[in-house]
Amino acid sequence: xxxxxxxxxxxxxxxxxxxxxxxxxxxxxxxxxxxxxxxxxxxxxxxxxxxxxxxxxxxxxxxxxxxxxxxxxxxxxxxxxxxxxxxxxxxxxxxxxxxxxxxxxxxxxxxxx
Amino acid sequence: xxxxxxxxxxxxxxxxxxxxxxxxxxxxxxxxxxxxxxxxxxxxxxxxxxxxxxxxxxxxxxxxxxxxxxxxxxxxxxxxxxxxxxxxxxxxxxxxxxxxxxxxxxxxxxxxx
Numbered sequence: 233x234x235x236x237x238x239x240x241x242x243x244x245x246x247x248x249x250x251x252x253x254x255x256x257x258x259x260x261x262x263x264x265x266x267x268x269x270x271x272x273x274x275x276x277x278x279x280x281x282x283x284x285x286x287x288x289x290x291x292x293x294x295x296x297x298x299x300x301x302x303x304x305x306x307x308x309x310x311x312x313x314x315x316x317x318x319x320x321x322x323x324x325x326x327x328x329x330x331x332x333x334x335x336x337x338x339x340x341x342x343x344x345x
Numbered sequence: 346x347x348x349x350x351x352x353x354x355x356x357x358x359x360x361x362x363x364x365x366x367x368x369x370x371x372x373x374x375x376x377x378x379x380x381x382x383x384x385x386x387x388x389x390x391x392x393x394x395x396x397x398x399x400x401x402x403x404x405x406x407x408x409x410x411x412x413x414x415x416x417x418x419x420x421x422x423x424x425x426x427x428x429x430x431x432x433x434x435x436x437x438x439x440x441x442x443x444x445x446x447x448x449x450x451x452x453x454x455x456x457x458x
Binding site: 236263265267272273274275276277280282290322324326332333334335336337338339 | 349351354377379381386387388389390391394434438444445446447448449450451
């Protein structure tokens, strides 16, 4: 357990509205990730961060932006939510002490109607 | 681009039986192959992992078999129990993708009592 807290855990929003998901970690891990999970696709990387203010795109980054102003917080923003962004979003972290092990939060269920 | 292919999508096993899940990868730079276990409503959790310098790794009832030449690896669950019922994901990491897991599509395992 890497002390990862995601908020909100559940959210229903309307198409076209902005949404921000927050990930907070207490392990001082350097790396943080946002994945989305969809049936038949497993988990796909949206964005990741390798340090404060250092972020990069993952496999499915279109329509998403991220920010990391502190080591412990990684925010995922959907600028204008679409129905295709209805998904379960997982934050994950890893660090030097964890080796390759990536630890996941418990997920945020987002429904865009 | 799906770089890790997982099968089967679902698997039903009787208690005490052997569960086998297979994965194949394309990127020869991958050098870390973890399996994650996910229960409903929870985030994925690392179950067992292997590096390509060994052909097999065993932890309790869980074994990873790795075939580098075929670019395939598999998870074997011996003496399967109802508590093993979960979704299992294989993943791969390494090379230029270091620190960013590429996941298979997932296998829903159901173990009947």
